[in-house]
Amino acid sequence: MIKKLLDKTFWKFILVGIVNTLFGMAVMFSLDYLLTAVFGVDRDVSHWVSIAANYIFGSVLSYFLNKNFTFGNKDKSFKVVAKFVVNIVVCAVIAYGAATLAIKYILSDAGESVQYNVAKLAGMVLFVMLNYVGQRFFAFKEEK
Helix, strand or coil: CHHHHCCHHHHHHHHHHHHHHHHHHHHHHHHHHHHHHHCCCCHHHHHHHHHHHHHHHHHHHHHHHHHHHHCCCCCCCHHHHHHHHHHHHHHHHHHHHHHHHHHHHHCCCCCHHHHHHHHHHHHHHHHHHHHHHHHHHHHCCCCC
16 A cells, blocks of 8 residues: 555656645745735734645645646546545545644643744645645546
């Protein structure tokens, strides 16, 4: 089972993930900074808005790169788009919800800024793991 998970497809997913992560981090941290430092938006609001923007823009990039390059999925139906969206939403809610709660608890003595940024990084790691499984075995799995 582990051999199947760590095949050529996995390494393509990792490569796409690196590109997507750099893109997403740029979106997320830039927007968070702009909202809080430039526009004075509440920290909680900017935290969740920046995460949402990361995944909206990053998901569009991820859809096209993973569908075509990583998984070679040829399905052109709306069903594959819907499955991808469901996968992304479920993975993001689980990953960032769990990471935010865990990091606020683990780093309760740290400053709020540290908590939010570490939670974002932890959420990203958890999201990648969940997302790979979801895309491979649900979103882009071609029906026989």
